[in-house]
Structure formats: structure tokens, C-alpha cells
Amino acid sequence: MSADVAVAQLTEIQAKEELAHLALVMGDANRAYYLGDAAMTDGEFDALKQRNAKIESRFPHLKRDDSPSEQIGATPDGGFGKITHAVRMLSLSNAFDDEDVQEFDASIVKFLGVKSDISYTAEPKIDGLSLSLRYENGTLIHAATRGDGAIGENVTENAKTIEDIPHQIENAPEILEVRGEVYMSHADFAALNARQTERGGKIFSNPRNAAAGSLRQLDASITKSRPLKFFAYAWGELSMPLADTQLGAIEALVQFGFSINPLTKLCATPQELVAHYNDIEKQRATLGYDIDGVVYKVNDLALQSRLGFRSTTPRWAIAHKFPAELAWTQLEGIDIQVGRTGALSPVARLSPVTVGGVVVSNATLHNQDYIEGRDSKGGEIRDGKDIRIGDWVQVYRAGDVIPKIADVDVSKRDGTQTKFQFPTECPECGCEAIREDGDAVHRCTGGMTCPAQAIEKLKHFVSRGAFDIDGLGAKQVEQFFKDGWVKEPSEIFTLQDRFGFGLQQLKNREGWGAKSAQKLFDAIEDKKNIGLARLIYGLGIRHVGENSATLLASNYGNWDDFENAMTQAEIGSGAQWDDLMAIDGIGTVLATSIITAFHQEAERACIDRLVAHLTIAPAEAVASDSPVTGKTVVFSGSLEKMTRAEAKTRAESLGAKVSGSVSAKTDILVAGPGAGSKARKAAELDIEVLDEDGWLALIDAK
Numbered sequence: 148m149s150a151d152v153a154v155a156q157l158t159e160i161q162a163k164e165e166l167a168h169l170a171l172v173m174g175d176a177n178r179a180y181y182l183g184d185a186a187m188t189d190g191e192f193d194a195l196k197q198r199n200a201k202i203e204s205r206f207p208h209l210k211r212d213d214s215p216s217e218q219i220g221a222t223p224d225g226g227f228g229k230i231t232h233a234v235r236m237l238s239l240s241n242a243f244d245d246e247d248v249q250e251f252d253a254s255i256v257k258f259l260g261v262k263s264d265i266s267y268t269a270e271p272k273i274d275g276l277s278l279s280l281r282y283e284n285g286t287l288i289h290a291a292t293r294g295d296g297a298i299g300e301n302v303t304e305n306a307k308t309i310e311d312i313p314h315q316i317e318n319a320p321e322i323l324e325v326r327g328e329v330y331m332s333h334a335d336f337a338a339l340n341a342r343q344t345e346r347g348g349k350i351f352s353n354p355r356n357a358a359a360g361s362l363r364q365l366d367a368s369i370t371k372s373r374p375l376k377f378f379a380y381a382w383g384e385l386s387m388p389l390a391d392t393q394l395g396a397i398e399a400l401v402q403f404g405f406s407i408n409p410l411t412k413l414c415a416t417p418q419e420l421v422a423h424y425n426d427i428e429k430q431r432a433t434l435g436y437d438i439d440g441v442v443y444k445v446n447d448l449a450l451q452s453r454l455g456f457r458s459t460t461p462r463w464a465i466a467h468k469f470p471a472e473l474a475w476t477q478l479e480g481i482d483i484q485v486g487r488t489g490a491l492s493p494v495a496r497l498s499p500v501t502v503g504g505v506v507v508s509n510a511t512l513h514n515q516d517y518i519e520g521r522d523s524k525g526g527e528i529r530d531g532k533d534i535r536i537g538d539w540v541q542v543y544r545a546g547d548v549i550p551k552i553a554d555v556d557v558s559k560r561d562g563t564q565t566k567f568q569f570p571t572e573c574p575e576c577g578c579e580a581i582r583e584d585g586d587a588v589h590r591c592t593g594g595m596t597c598p599a600q601a602i603e604k605l606k607h608f609v610s611r612g613a614f615d616i617d618g619l620g621a622k623q624v625e626q627f628f629k630d631g632w633v634k635e636p637s638e639i640f641t642l643q644d645r646f647g648f649g650l651q652q653l654k655n656r657e658g659w660g661a662k663s664a665q666k667l668f669d670a671i672e673d674k675k676n677i678g679l680a681r682l683i684y685g686l687g688i689r690h691v692g693e694n695s696a697t698l699l700a701s702n703y704g705n706w707d708d709f710e711n712a713m714t715q716a717e718i719g720s721g722a723q724w725d726d727l728m729a730i731d732g733i734g735t736v737l738a739t740s741i742i743t744a745f746h747q748e749a750e751r752a753c754i755d756r757l758v759a760h761l762t763i764a765p766a767e768a769v770a771s772d773s774p775v776t777g778k779t780v781v782f783s784g785s786l787e788k789m790t791r792a793e794a795k796t797r798a799e800s801l802g803a804k805v806s807g808s809v810s811a812k813t814d815i816l817v818a819g820p821g822a823g824s825k826a827r828k829a830a831e832l833d834i835e836v837l838d839e840d841g842w843l844a845l846i847d848a849k
């Protein structure tokens with residue numbers, strides 16, 4: 148991949164390939180993140196997102212339909228009813244330094260073409276989860292999570308247990324949707340984890356996870372027992388406006404009985420915004436709840452509506468993020484974990500230290516190069532400082548994933564520190580661990596004979612995006628493996644028959660009864676019918692995430708075609724290879740990995756044994772909507788209700804392609820006064836011509 152090439156130097160082909168790669172990787176990371184199991188840090192994710200945006204802005208015509216810049220959150224989970232938001236719930240774009248804030252202000256001034264200063268509200272960005280509350284005639288009708296922005300989860304009963312959320316509002320407009328953040332205070336978070344520890348329950352890694360886990364309970368009485376709070380900061384559908392300004396509207400919400408954040412302030416210039424940001428950052432540690440930045444919003448609501456939205460973010464607001472939190476501690480040792488694909492991952496064992504309110508006792512070390520102070524391209528990281536056992540290291544936490552090491556204090560070395568010898572054998576199975584050319588990690592060569600790999604493969608197999616078997620989670624599958632009951636995925640499906648085992652044996656186990664055992668066997672039976680994409684993903688082939696599995700499934704259609712193609716394929720040449728490479732989003736690394744899996748004897752046999760038990764449903768096609776999706780539109784002449792930039796972005800956000808000149812490929816010409824030659828050309832070519840109002844009617848019709 149060309150991730151180390153500056154965007155300005157990318158060729159078009161490289162750009163296209165990288166955008167496809169980013170769409171896959173970030174799609175997978177995103178899904179994992181919203182299921183509470185992040186695969187990378189927020190910093191890494193944000194860096195990829197920025198790079199993706201940079202490439203897209205240099206090559207706008209290469210922007211993909213599944214671009215990560217078009218994604219919000221994740222699709223709602225099946226356990227809850229679904230609620231379609233009357234007004235979409237969006238994300239926020241980010242500013243990371245003062246310069247970004249200046250730029251934000253400048254872009255607004257330019258977009259609107261105004262001369263006077265714009266004023267903004269500034270308020271803490273609460274690190275919780277957003278919730279939309281719908282009141283009709285003053286009664287709380289429903290509460291929904293953000294979900295994917297368009298459809299959220301129905302958590303009404305749970306939301307009703309939160310004290311800050313009124314069930315009835317007096318003198319409310321007929322329709323009132325209040326939006327804000329559900330969060331948990333530091334003190335309540337600590338107390339909850341203490342109780343959970345006592346009871347042997349789930350320990351939450353941070354207050355945001357705890358808040359999300361508590362709100363998203365199928366049993367509202369559990370939510371009631373968890374002390375959640377709510378700050379209101381926005382609104383959705385309204386039957387009448389609340390005020391003319393952001394601040395006025397927020398104050399109206401206070402009148403209705405909601406809490407708003409006391410640090411909300413009106414600022415007249417970008418300098419005042421930054422000053423308030425610095426002020427809030429100083430108070431951050433003593434606020435008693437997590438915030439991860441400050442949100443700036445244009446105060447004048449008429450201007451907000453002129454500015455409108457990009458595909459996933461309002462143009463009138465931005466989140467100015469705080470830098471990651473840091474702390475110094477000592478490295479006690481390095482453990483090696485073996486993953487599903489045999490990768491040996493070094494993990495730092497640290498003297499426990501508090502970073503941003505959370506106790507941290509380990510950090511990821513990635514691989515040998517990383518420990519030695521080099522990146523995978525041979526460049527320096529941490530100024531080339533290596534990490535030794537006994538060193539003082541600076542850890543940082545970004546998001547809820549495993550923390551990382553930012554720096555090493557070499558001045559504290561006193562001769563007792565030791566260099567880490569990277570193992571040449573797998574610590575789990577004793578097989579040789581080798582590092583291949585071009586690979587950053589050491590891998591165990593034991594394959595399915597390595598217990599660590601086999602367990603991880605099984606866990607992956609039963610995970611949510613894969614077979615997702617009710618009652619058979621990571622914990623159960625690990626136990627079954629240790630007992631020798633299930634050594635590979637196919638054995639899950641013979642569990643009941645083999646050994647003539649079944650209810651009796653399982654019933655005797657702790658945690659299982661006749662009922663739950665029967666339920667498990669039924670659930671297994673049920674999953675003998677499986678979709679093609681889930682199966683491909685479930686195989687756990689290296690580099691094949693949920694998105695790439697879906698891509699493969701929709702391109703090959705059914706298992707037989709896919710299997711035949713992979714069996715006949717050769718790496719690097721031939722018709723099957725060419726077919727694979729022709730799929731937008733599949734690159735050489737991924738293709739090589741899949742073909743290898745189908746040609747390795749042991750792995751292949753494992754796949755065949757599994758498939759023998761299954762009925763595999765073919766993949767389905769997907770459709771898209773909007774009256775202008777896929778159409779090519781040209782704007783010409785002067786527009787009165789919007790600037791040209793506004794018109795273009797709006798059209799693009801609806802899936803149209805905006806072009807500068809009229810040709811046979813043009814579908815619609817939007818012509819204002821003075822459209823001149825373009826209007827004539829359109830008439831010649833018999834192209835649909837609309838005036839500004841006609842265009843607005845068309846796109847608003849939806």
C-alpha cells in the first residue's frame with residue numbers, strides 16, 4: 148500500500164487503490180468500534196480518515212460510494228426495535244489545533260460570502276453516547292440512539308429511567324425532539340466497576356463504554372440501577388422554532404426542564420473560541436466526567452441552515468479535540484500473545500498508572516521493529532529510542548483500545564534495564580516462529596496444530612459478524628476447545644452426534660442445564676443455513692474482514708463459484724487472479740492471502756469439513772435511492788437561494804455527479820439567469836433543464 152507516499156505525489160491508480168483499501172479497513176474498524184471491540188486507536192482511525200479525505204479532495208472523481216467519509220456510527224443491533232430519525236443524527240468534523248479553528252471560521256465566512264464577524268457557541272464535547280428524545284404534545288413518545296445516523300435503536304424504556312430526562316413537558320411545542328449526550332460521572336463509573344468486580348460481572352474500560360452498555364440493556368431495570376446522566380445540546384424535528392440562535396434554543400431547553408452544560412459560552416471571534424477551549428482544558432481533570440474536546444457552533448440559526456450539511460457532518464459546527472492523555476510509568480515485562488493468524492504480538496506489562504481517569508497496566512508493542520524504535524519502513528519512531536524491560540515509558544490512551552507507548556526516558560536508565568530478545572519459537576506450541584520478508588511480525592508456523600491459533604480461529608468463527616451462534620461465545624468455545632470437544636469450526640456442527648455426547652454431558656457442566664443445552668443445539672442447527680458473506684468472513688482468513696467478505700460474496704454470488712475460482716487460482720497470474728484483482732477494493736495482499744488459504748492442505752481440509760455441514764445462501768444485490776443518484780448535473784448562470792459551492796455540495800451529497808460543462812453525458816442542467824451558451828447547448832442535446840426552484844423541488848421531493 149502507498150500509505151507512506153505523500154498525497155500530492157500519488158498517481159491516479161495508486162490513489163484509487165488506496166481509497167479502496169481504506170474503505171475496507173476503516174469499514175471493518177468502524178464496525179468493530181461500535182460493537183465495543185475497537186481494532187485500532189482513535190488516533191489511528193482519525194489519521195486514516197484524514198488521509199482518505201485528503202486523497203478524495205485531490206481526486207474527487209475517485210470518491211467511492213462506500214467512502215469512509217460518508218459513514219456515521221454503525222447499523223443498529225438486532226436486539227432493539229428500530230426507529231427512523233425524523234431528522235438525521237450526524238457526526239462532527241474535527242479540529243486538532245488552533246490553525247484548524249481559524250480555517251473553520253474562514254471557510255464559513257467564505258461559504259456565506261459575509262463581511263461581518265460570525266459568533267459561535269463553545270461547549271464541552273461530552274464523551275458519552277448521543278440520544279434523541281421525541282415529545283409529542285409534551286409527552287415523551289420515544290428515545291433512540293444514533294445508530295447509523297438514519298436509523299437508531301429504540302431505548303425508550305431505558306431512557307425513562309434517567310433522572311435528567313423528563314417524561315412530561317409543560318408548554319412544549321406539539322413536536323419536540325431533544326438531543327443530547329448520555330454519560331456517566333467518574334465517581335459513578337468507579338462505583339459501578341467496584342460493584343461489578345464484587346459480583347464477577349463485566350468490567351467497563353471507561354465511562355463512555357459503561358454509559359453505552361448501561362443504556363443499551365434489553366432489561367430496563369438494569370439501566371435503572373445504573374446512574375446515568377443527560378446533557379441536552381441540540382434538537383431534531385420541531386413543530387415550531389425554539390429561538391433564532393443556538394444559545395437561545397439551548398436556553399429554551401432549560402425552560403423545558405433539561406440540563407445543559409454550564410461551560411457553554413458565546414464567543415465573538417475564533418480567538419475567543421480558542422481561549423475558552425484552553426480554559427475548559429484546564430478544568431478537564433476536575434469536571435468529574437469525561438470530555439474529549441470542545442464543540443463550536445455557529446450561533447445564528449438562519450446562517451446554520453444556509454450552511455447546511457456535508458454527507459455526515461454539519462458545515463456549521465466543529466469539534467476541537469483535546470490531545471491524547473499521557474502518563475509515565477515503568478515497564479515490568481513483555482508478554483507474547485499469539486493471534487488467529489499466528490502473529491506473535493508483544494504486549495507491555497506496566498506498573499499500573501492512571502491515564503485520563505482510567506488505570507492502565509498494559510500497552511501494545513506491535514512487533515520487534517516497534518520495540519527497537521523503527522517503523523515498518525525502517526524509519527525512526529520515538530526518535531529511534533528502543534524500549535527495554537525496566538524502562539520508564541510514557542503511555543497514552545486514545546479511545547478505549549489498548550494503550551500505547553509514546554516515549555522512553557533514557558535518562559532514567561541505570562544499567563538494570565534489559566533488551567528484549569524476540570522469541571524464535573511460538574510460546575504456545577513451541578513451533579518455529581518466523582518473520583518473512585516484507586512482514587513486520589513473527590508468525591507461528593504451527594497452523595491449526597497451534598492451540599492459540601485454533602482457539603482464536605474458533606472465537607472468530609462464532610463472533611457476531613461471522614456465525615454468531617446464540618449461547619456459543621468466545622468463553623464457551625474456549626472451554627470446549629480445552630475439553631477437547633471442539634477443535635475446529637466443523638466440529639461445532641457435529642458436537643451433538645459425535646461421542647454420542649449431548650444433553651447429558653453438557654448438563655453436568657457448570658452453567659449449563661437441560662434447557663440451555665437444548666437451546667445451544669438448536670442454535671447450532673439453525674446456523675447450518677448461512678449467508679455466503681458470513682461464511683467467507685467466518686473462515687478467518689488473514690486480511691479478510693467483513694467488508695471484503697461482503698465484496699467477495701457479491702462478486703462471486705455463490706459458494707461453488709467462489710470455491711472453484713479460489714481452487715483454480717494462481718497467485719499473480721491467470722484468469723482467476725485477474726478476476727479477483729478486477730474487484731474494486733481487492734488488492735494483491737488480500738488476493739494472495741485468500742488463494743494461499745485455499746491451497747494450504749490443512750487449512751483447505753478444514754474448510755471442506757466445515758462446508759460439508761452447511762447450506763450456503765447466495766449473496767444479494769444492493770440498491771440506492773434519491774431522485775438524482777447517479778445523475779450528472781451542471782449548474783449554470785446565477786443562483787439566488789444558494790451559492791455555487793452550496794449547490795454543488797448538496798447535489799453531491801444526494802449522489803449526483805456535478806460537472807462543469809454540458810455534454811451528451813449530462814442529465815440535468817440547472818440554469819439561472821445568464822446561463823447563455825450552456826442553456827442553448829442543453830436544448831440542442833435535448834437535456835432536461837430546470838430553474839433553481841425546479842431543482843429545489845426535485846431534490847426536496849424526497
Ligand SMILES: NC(=O)c1ccc[n+]([C@@H]2O[C@H](COP(=O)([O-])OP(=O)(O)OC[C@H]3O[C@@H](n4cnc5c(N)ncnc54)[C@H](O)[C@@H]3O)[C@@H](O)[C@H]2O)c1
Binds near residue numbers: 192
Ligand atoms: N478506534 C476505532 O477503530 C474507531 C472507529 C470508528 C470511530 N472511532 C472514533 O469515534 C469518533 C468518531 O465518532 P463519532 O462519529 O461519534 O464522532 P465524534 O464522537 O467525534 O463526534 C460526534 C458526536 O459528539 C457528541 N457530542 C458530545 N458533546 C456534544 C456537543 N456539545 N454538541 C454536539 N455533539 C456532541 C455527539 O454524540 C455526536 O454524535 C472518533 O473519535 C473516532 O476516532 C474510532
Ligand SMILES: [Zn+2]
Binds near residue numbers: 573591
Ligand atoms: Zn503456535
